[in-house]
Amino acid sequence: MAPVSAVLTDIEGTTSSIAFVKETLFPFAREALEGFLADHGQEPEVAACLAEARRLAEPGEDGVSALRRWMAEDAKVTPLKTLQGLIWRQGYLDGRIEGHLWPDVAPCLRAWARAGIGLHVYSSGSVAAQKLIFGHSAAGDLASLFTGFFDTTTGGKREAASYAAIARGLHLPPESILFLSDVAEELDAAATAGFQTCQLVREADGTLPSGRHRQAADFPGVARQFGLPLPRATAA
Numbered sequence: 001m002a003p004v005s006a007v008l009t010d011i012e013g014t015t016s017s018i019a020f021v022k023e024t025l026f027p028f029a030r031e032a033l034e035g036f037l038a039d040h041g042q043e044p045e046v047a048a049c050l051a052e053a054r055r056l057a058e059p060g061e062d063g064v065s066a067l068r069r070w071m072a073e074d075a076k077v078t079p080l081k082t083l084q085g086l087i088w089r090q091g092y093l094d095g096r097i098e099g100h101l102w103p104d105v106a107p108c109l110r111a112w113a114r115a116g117i118g119l120h121v122y123s124s125g126s127v128a129a130q131k132l133i134f135g136h137s138a139a140g141d142l143a144s145l146f147t148g149f150f151d152t153t154t155g156g157k158r159e160a161a162s163y164a165a166i167a168r169g170l171h172l173p174p175e176s177i178l179f180l181s182d183v184a185e186e187l188d189a190a191a192t193a194g195f196q197t198c199q200l201v202r203e204a205d206g207t208l209p210s211g212r213h214r215q216a217a218d219f220p221g222v223a224r225q226f227g228l229p230l231p232r233a234t235a236a
């Protein structure tokens with residue numbers, strides 16, 4: 001096994017609870033959608049999302065109906081993910097939302113960054129949304145620990161080509177990058193591209209082990225399996 005020089009992490013189900021995303025973030029955006037579009041629909045970034053939603057909508061469906069349908073389906077469609085990030089921004093800034101992180105995550109991220117391991121994110125949430133969840137997390141502002149942020153504009157998380165593109169973007173051999181996710185199909189795609197993989201099987205999220213990848217219950221478990229440093233308090 002090649003030494004790990006970089007970690008690429010998923011968010012929902014990996015660094016943060018599925019319940020936080022589904023019961024806090026998604027409803028926040030759902031409830032604010034129409035008001036946000038009324039207030040900000042003329043702004044170029046918002047108008048571009050609406051235009052793209054109209055382009056991708058089913059025949060006879062308008063842009064807002066398509067956005068509502070994708071929300072109900074939890075579809076990872078770029079204009080929806082971009083809009084959600086823009087809507088959450090206000091909630092993070094005024095303190096109505098605080099980014100959930102499992103308590104084991106921040107100490108490991110800090111220890112790995114201190115040791116020179118490159119830290120990167122790959123989530124279906126937009127890059128802006130990724131920076132918000134880590135920048136306004138329960139463990140403080142962790143956004144600066146990460147150097148690479150990748151979202152659906154790089155490609156789908158279940159496609160090997162997306163991971164190949166990320167490795168090229170990071171100028172690293174795929175086998176030196178460890179991808180962390182709770183979703184077996186994402187790990188399959190990363191493994192096909194040559195990444196090392198580890199499934200986060202978080203009991204509180206009800207994740208089921210795939211049996212196809214190495215697995216860990218938390219980030220210290222990842223560290224132990226892949227020779228990454230442990231935070232001092234858990235090193236013993």
Ligand SMILES: CSCCC(=O)C(=O)COP(=O)(O)O
Nearest residue numbers: 010011012123124125129130
């Ligand atoms: C950036 S936090 C919100 C995550 C999100 O919108 C989502 O759809 C979950 O995606 P992930 O790829 O992190 O499972």
Ligand SMILES: [Mg+2]
Nearest residue numbers: 010012013182
């Ligand atoms: Mg996930």
